[in-house]
Amino acid sequence: MNKLESESEHSSSLPAAEAVDAIENLSGVHPGYRRAHAAGVCCRGLFRPSGLGKEFTEAGHLQEQQVNAVVRFSGSSTDPVLADLLSPAKGLAVQFVLPDGEVTNLVGVTVPVFFARTPESFIDIVHMAHRLRTGTLGPIELMKEIVSHFSESKEALLAVRRLKPPASYAECHYYCIHAYVLVNAEGRQQPVRFEWVPETGVRTLTLEEAAQQPDRYLEDELELRFKDEPAIFQLVAVLGEEGDATDDPTHAWPGDRRRIDLGRLHISEIIPDPKDLLMDPTALTTGMLLSDDPILKFRSATYAESYGRRIEGR
Ligand code: HEM
Structure with a gap:
């Protein structure tokens, strides 16, 4: 996607390249890798909808028919060789493959809120985080510095601090x-x-226990798990x-909101990374x-920018 397209299609006038450059600056360029969540493992999945989604949406994967899925678990770091334990937040990206071949993605992480409310503050905060790399701030000082300039970050950074090392990608x-x-057949909309x-x-x-784990313990654990059972x-x-x-990803909704069980994702096998996999959450x-x-x-636009660079081996 070129700069003009990304500026016209998205509400912010910030070019995606600026965000991706800022992310690259955190640990350098690692050619061929995703610019964020660089280390990860892809798996085969099957999503079995519960049928309860039908009341809320016409989406093909949330009716009654099961659909195939491609799943990628990841660590949040920009550095693909960083040990699992050193990137506290983990990711789960799921690509549902609808019967007609259309795909739709859901991308999640192990914290409930994000640290930035707008693309502008995202880029400013990532620039600030660069001070970790230059050694001018330690992790705790950096968090304090970010919160003092961007109070919106507080909930997310507290959530990251509370994270403990996961025993398994499958148990996060x-x-x-x-x-x-979600929009149903009558056109009713539900956030x-x-x-x-x-x-x-x-x-x-x-x-x-964490101190005894090898660098890629989470992938090793999945391999062993899949011999006996799916995740x-x-x-x-x-x-x-x-x-x-x-419009605010930095704050959670109240905890008493109604929860609907949409179905179950069964993940059974590690697969080679599909080269063209792009988990665009839109x-x-x-x-x-x-x-x-x-x-x-x-x-x-930022995911497309990162995809373009890694596909070209940059
Ligand atoms: C302005 C905000 C954000 C920016 C600029 C950003 C940027 C990126 C980039 C550049 C990638 C690599 C894409 C690729 O090469 O395919 C990525 C991957 C990822 N991001 Fe974000 N991200 C943002 C917000 C978020 C949020 C809010 C979440 C959690 C809901 C998230 C979770 C992930 C995950 C799990 C991946 C790995 C996807 C995969 O496995 O293919 N990101 N992000």
């Missing part, structure tokens, strides 16, 4: 953070936030109510709309 709770809008809840519960490691996640839609902001299907969240809209 993932949040897709942004609001989306939702999606979550992936692990069927076997959340399990973390003690510091002693299973429940897809939940949290229903937004009157007054719940749909790739939707009939029965789904983007919310007015400016970060969500901006992600599309």
